[in-house]
Amino acid sequence: MSGRYGLVVVANRLPVDLTVEDDGSTSWRRSPGGLVSALEPVMQAADGAWVGWAGSPDVEADAFDGDGMRLVPVALSADEVRDYYEGFSNDTLWPLYHDVISPPEFHRRWWDAYRRVNRRFAEAAADQAAEGATVWVQDYQLQLVPALLRDLRPDLRIGYFHHIPFPPLEIFAQLPWRRQVVEGLLGADLIGFQRAGDASNFVRVVRRLTDLSTKGQVITVPGTEETAARTVRAAAFPISIDSARFDAMARTEAVRARAREIRRDLGDPSVLLLGVDRLDYTKGIRHRIKAFGELLEEGRLAVPEAALVQVASPSRENVEAYQQLRDEVETLVGRINGEHGQIGSAAIYYMHHSYPPEEMAALYLAADVMLVTALRDGMNLVAKEFVAACTDDRGVLVLSEFAGAADELAGSLLVNPHDIDGLKDAIERAVTMEPREMRRRMRKLRRRVLEDDVTKWSRTFLDALALRPGQSPGAVMPTPQDGLADALTALVDRVHGGGSALLALDFDGVLAPLVDDPDASRPLPAAVDALATLAGVPGLHLALVSGRAVADLADKAGAPEGTRLVGSHGAERGALEGGALRREELTLDPARSALRSRIGDALDAAVEGTSARVEHKPASVVLHTRTATSDDAARLTDVALDLGRREGVDAMQGKDVVELSVLHVTKGDALADLRRELDVDTLLYAGDDVTDERAFATLRPDDLTVRVGPGSTKARFRVADPDAVADLLMSLADRLRSREP
Structure with missing residues (x-):
């Protein structure tokens, strides 16, 4: 039997605590904590129901209205508080998920209590939710609830948000009940995490501990005789405040x-x-x-x-x-x-x-x-x-x-x-x-x-939860014009219809995961394989557009024959021909050359004695601070930006990098030149940094612009990380191959 609430939040605690006095009288007071601060305004706006423990053991309390929402207490015995909450949640999961700062303890009695209490929460949520309602489960104490709730109410749209870190596989694997926890979470349609790295950790755990198919951040759960196959997305939704x-x-x-x-x-x-x-x-x-x-x-x-x-x-x-x-x-x-x-x-x-x-x-x-x-x-x-x-x-x-x-x-x-x-x-x-x-x-x-703010956080999560299955595969967060899969189909139709397209990609953070040592950066093998396949498609042109020098890009990218290369954020051009790099020579006038030398000398002097480094390019000088201490990085960034204010210098700040160019070109300029040179009908560009955001802003509204990773963006679409980019490229290659005569 369904309830009447279209939005139900399920959390370990209610937003109020029940206090039992010595004389047996009770009173309610607002609970402390970040979760209450974050969700209270959301629930008040939605007139929803909140299911949670009242904070006192061995106390039964009826549901009531308070603080603008329906509050549904779940009773816990003193033994369950000890074993489920203080034991499994806070002496097993909490230290395990926080990188084992304190050693976790594993007790079967605690696990049994955790399973029992999670079922009770799921049953309470099922009673409150209206037909087809959205249920939003909160945090690590209730990781089994999504699957339990799906068994009880398959009509529901179920989201889960993980407020604490999700650990790497090597740490999570210590949990004796690791498979059961993963299966519990996979009962949700959308699993939210604070950071993209947490979402990636979870997907890696799924890949290792289950036989389920994954594509980027999307996991496919096969159907049964009674249920259809469905997809589960793991995504980053950094929480905020009011x-x-x-x-x-x-x-x-x-x-x-x-x-x-x-x-x-x-x-x-x-x-x-x-x-x-x-x-x-x-x-x-x-x-x-x-x-x-x-x-x-x-x-x-x-x-x-x-x-x-x-x-x-x-x-x-x-x-x-x-x-x-x-x-x-x-x-x-x-x-x-x-x-x-x-x-x-x-x-x-x-x-x-x-x-x-x-x-x-x-x-x-x-x-x-x-x-x-x-x-x-x-x-x-x-x-x-x-x-x-x-x-x-x-x-x-x-x-x-x-x-x-x-x-x-x-x-x-x-x-x-x-x-x-x-x-x-x-x-x-x-x-x-x-x-x-x-x-x-x-x-x-x-x-x-x-x-x-918290309203944007909740809206973003709930909007993503409401998306149809299959929308925006691999998305970290939905953007207003979600529909990357449809856009790829349109690109394939255009190419096979005799048109042409340019596929342009940044390198670091897009084809290759970011690493502390830029010399150690390498593209993902799956991305290299996909590009090799795409290079043979008539009408499809490939380009790499990067802040790296062209020669460095040619050396590290593993790009196929015929790929156009744009380096130094647009200042250098080249192409891979006959197994070698053909460079378009870049010459600076004496004034620009002297200015670049002065800037380089100043940065060289500034980084002396630190672990930061300076890269000298034909038309620019680059400060890299990824390996520097936070204090050195901040100081050196300020020095670089001050140099960037000199007349004739263009400063571009990215992730742990500031590039000072004496030649005023951008990635957007380079992409526009390639579009004219190749006379292409459409363009797909993927990037992850502020220099790519500038390019997104200059491209046409109907171009396929893709932001890789979190952060505000002007791109139409978003994917999680280089793994998701590799999946996108493989998907594009598969679509193009399937249309071959």
Whole structure:
């Protein structure tokens, strides 16, 4: 029997907690946590139902309406809380999925409880969902629910979102019940992850542990006598916050007054650093406090001019690892305060509490530097809350590169929290940052956070979940004009109808996975094979368009005979003919040549003593910072961009790279020239970087433009990674071969 709700969220916890008093009376209060903050506005807008545990064991409660949604409590016994939640979820899955920072434990009793509770959640969701409804299952505690729910209600559209990291195969394979978990997740139509790498990890696990067919990020689940075959997509949907709410809250006079009061109560330090976390061993709290303590010991910071406020919300206090962490953090705070604190001025203000959003907004507004030093984190919404609250463009975000937020929050100071010296340098840089640079970085951060809010996240996920099976194979996220499969069919029809087409591809991040050492980059064998097949198709022209020098591109790409090569972002041209590279000679006038030499000399001097490198090309100089420390990378990037402001220099910034060209050409110019030269009817171009975005913007609206990987884009379509590009090329080759006479 179906319920009445068209959207049902299934999560371990309700957005409210049930509190049982000593006299037996009960009350409800809002739950803390990022998931509640992220989903509450979505559910209120949809008038949906939320299925979850009420937070107290051995308590039965009826469904009720609250906070603009239907709340459906699922009862758990004290034994189930111990075995399913504290045991399997938080002592088995949590450490396993966070790169085994703490060793996981495997107990069959815990697994049995996990299966039993997951079935109960699935049954509750099935009771609430209307015919054909959408059910959105949340997170690692409920990985079996999608398949259980599909067995109960095959009419439903089922999505699952994984809020924490999904580990590589080599780690996931340790789980004794690995196959059952994978099968549980494959009950969903769409499986969302925070990062593209997490989605790729999952697909790799499916490939290794099952016999299912995969194509890019799409998995085909065969049908049975009762059910048809279906597809499951694994995709990246980085979660966000209700950023407009935090922005508005931070602008109120009450919050601003509270922020001033907080600083006064702390003795008006010159610099206030802030950490806000659940008390969890994945958050890097000890590393952060250790780095701050060493800065005090070395005299690089001093009390009372500097103070650190550390908010550590209580978390899983019945789990032994968390009890031990609390003892270690409090001992470390006490030692540093004892050594560096003064009467009336502590070095570290440690708060083991949860706070309401208004107080958090005031704390963010009061802080000068936000420290997010997670050792492994799916996203980290605190980083985004801080940015949203910085309404005056003041404040610096120091952010772990191991948090999912690092993929999005360009403008932060990225750190490896295991590198204590590097972390100390980043903190010192944040504390001493010039106001102009601070404002520039924060404006960039705020644009991203305010544009990509929780509403956009939920809409993107739910829109993708609503797509028909077979749409946009391999897509990381749908774009407004989804339909890549149909566009490929149209291209094939055009070529076989006597027309012509140009297939142009970037190299790094498209044909070849990104690697730290550019010299080690190689295209995927499947992509090379597909290009070799496509090279023999009449009317289809191939081109590689890259930031690499043409000679380097010819050496590494493994492209077939006849492929046009465009290097240095359009400044160099060539073709593969007779098994060798035929180059179009490039000559610079003396003024441009001298300018390129001066820029090269300046960058060579700047990178001395770092692990960054400078590449000298015929018309440009390139700074590569992928192997540099985060601090060196940020400093050198600023140096390069300053050089790029010189008259006659064009700066192009990409992923860990800045190219300074003295010849003003672009990939878009090169593609336009190739179109005219080859007189083609249509063009397909795939790229992954900001230089490719510039090209997408200049191409025709009906061209097939494909963004590879996450990030905002002007492309019509999107695929996940180079594996998905290889799948696309193989699909195109198969379609063209199938039409051959």
